[in-house]
Amino acid sequence: MSRPTSGQLAFPLTVPPLAPQARQELLGLMRFDWQADAACAGILTGAADPFYPEPITGTNRIANSVNEVAKAVCLDCPVRISCLAAALVTNETHGVWGGASPTDRDRIKVNLALGDPVGVALRANIRPKRSAA
Numbered sequence: 001m002s003r004p005t006s007g008q009l010a011f012p013l014t015v016p017p018l019a020p021q022a023r024q025e026l027l028g029l030m031r032f033d034w035q036a037d038a039a040c041a042g043i044l045t046g047a048a049d050p051f052y053p054e055p056i057t058g059t060n061r062i063a064n065s066v067n068e069v070a071k072a073v074c075l076d077c078p079v080r081i082s083c084l085a086a087a088l089v090t091n092e093t094h095g096v097w098g099g100a101s102p103t104d105r106d107r108i109k110v111n112l113a114l115g116d117p118v119g120v121a122l123r124a125n126i127r128p129k130r131s132a133a
């Protein structure tokens with residue numbers, strides 16, 4: 001897959017599957033018990049859940065990708081990389097994981113398929129951790 005120029009982009013983009021090497025690298029980034037330290041534990045509140053603003057179908061998937069409440073929680077989460085890696089290797093298509101919306105994760109997968117190293121693809125598509133004030 002060669003990196004397209006801006007004039008070559010066609011929508012909707014076809015999101016390529018993870019290559020085996022990228023999958024292995026992502027699995028290597030995951031802490032096996034990461035869910036125990038999830039910053040969102042206990043704030044998942046059913047219908048008001050900012051991480052899963054359902055229903056997510058068709059065109060409103062893009063609108064739901066801008067979920068600033070959930071992403072703000074993820075910024076300070078100690079297991080953000082594990083969470084994002086888990087969503088990528090399981091091809092999770094719903095919700096905010098590791099500070100990344102479904103659209104963010106699609107972008108990461110496209111960049112990985114274009115040859116970006118895993119670390120570069122992750123850093124380029126998620127906000128940096130908040131620095132202590």
Ligand code: SF4
Pocket residue numbers: 037038039040041051073074075077078079080081083084096097098099
């Ligand atoms: S990164 Fe976000 S979605 Fe993942 S465990 Fe942490 S707070 Fe929850």
